[in-house]
Amino acid sequence: MEPGGTAIVTGASAGIGAALAPRLAAAGWDVLLVARRAERIEALAQEIARAHGREARALALDVARDDAFAALEAACPAPAVLVNNAGAGRFGPAEATPADEQAATVRLNCEALTRLTLGYLPGMLARGRGVILNVASIAAFQPVPYFAVYAATKAYVLSLSEALDVEARARGVRVVAVCPGPVPTEFQGIAGSPDARLTPRHALRTAEQVADACVAAVRRPRPVVVPAPVHGFMRWAQRFVPRSTVLGMAAKSMKKRME
Numbered sequence: 001m002e003p004g005g006t007a008i009v010t011g012a013s014a015g016i017g018a019a020l021a022p023r024l025a026a027a028g029w030d031v032l033l034v035a036r037r038a039e040r041i042e043a044l045a046q047e048i049a050r051a052h053g054r055e056a057r058a059l060a061l062d063v064a065r066d067d068a069f070a071a072l073e074a075a076c077p078a079p080a081v082l083v084n085n086a087g088a089g090r091f092g093p094a095e096a097t098p099a100d101e102q103a104a105t106v107r108l109n110c111e112a113l114t115r116l117t118l119g120y121l122p123g124m125l126a127r128g129r130g131v132i133l134n135v136a137s138i139a140a141f142q143p144v145p146y147f148a149v150y151a152a153t154k155a156y157v158l159s160l161s162e163a164l165d166v167e168a169r170a171r172g173v174r175v176v177a178v179c180p181g182p183v184p185t186e187f188q189g190i191a192g193s194p195d196a197r198l199t200p201r202h203a204l205r206t207a208e209q210v211a212d213a214c215v216a217a218v219r220r221p222r223p224v225v226v227p228a229p230v231h232g233f234m235r236w237a238q239r240f241v242p243r244s245t246v247l248g249m250a251a252k253s254m255k256k257r258m259e
């Protein structure tokens with residue numbers, strides 16, 4: 001997609017979203033930064049406007065609220081780009097996390113993303129222009145014991161995005177799933193998962209590298225973008241391995257991280 005119009009980035013106060021918003025502005029989009037921590041996105045919006053001479057606004061919003069789409073639509077009725085990046089999860093045995101907290105993960109990663117996606121999709125289709133970029137994860141590729149609910153939410157994001165892309169593509173709108181592997185951000189502290197920097201270097205990406213892949217995906221959309229080639233290979237190779245073997249390997253690797 002050629003630059004122009006507004007790009008909404010949810011989860012823009014930290015990590016991948018905070019790296020992505022200035023890159024989209026530098027590439028030619030106005031940006032609307034969304035997250036709950038107002039002071040962070042307001043400061044980043046000011047910095048972006050100064051550095052890139054584009055309109056950069058901040059909207060403090062919990063995207064998991066029932067009325068989140070209405071609030072976002074009031075601030076930006078017709079975005080060219082929507083990046084559903086806000087997301088979280090809880091690492092460890094499923095029963096160790098209260099059910100309400102697990103349900104909140106589903107609400108943020110799946111329900112909120114669906115409401116924003118389907119809220120903006122009709123307008124984009126009517127205009128014949130738009131990209132919706134949904135940040136999934138390599139955890140979407142297979143069930144992940146000890147990160148079960150999070151991985152299941154990301155499988156949903158991947159499935160939804162691929163299906164919607166087929167529906168929308170011929171009408172000028174693309175829906176892209178971005179599937180990063182480990183990225184050192186605030187995510188690990190919130191998830192209680194191991195430091196991403198323990199990941200081998202060939203499988204590790206910085207938030208800035210993932211953000212670069214996101215900008216490239218907005219400019220030249222493909223249904224699924226996997227920033228690290230090793231994870232693209234892993235996804236391809238899984239087709240030839242029994243599901244039970246893949247699950248066993250995933251369980252072993254996650255268990256090791258809990259030690």
Ligand SMILES: NC(=O)c1ccc[n+]([C@@H]2O[C@H](COP(=O)([O-])OP(=O)(O)OC[C@H]3O[C@@H](n4cnc5c(N)ncnc54)[C@H](OP(=O)(O)O)[C@@H]3O)[C@@H](O)[C@H]2O)c1
Pocket residue numbers: 010011012013014015016017034035036037038061062063064085086087088108135136137138179180181182183184185186187188190196207
């Ligand atoms: N880091 C990784 O290893 C990794 C790997 C694969 C995929 N991902 C995915 O990448 C995305 C970004 O993660 P990250 O690593 O950048 O995490 P992060 O550093 O924890 O940032 C998460 C962002 O989401 C926002 N957020 C969380 N809950 C929200 C809510 N209810 N409403 C609005 N904003 C909310 C946070 O802002 P506030 O707290 O200010 O609201 C923050 O800006 C997530 O979808 C994550 O699942 C991450």
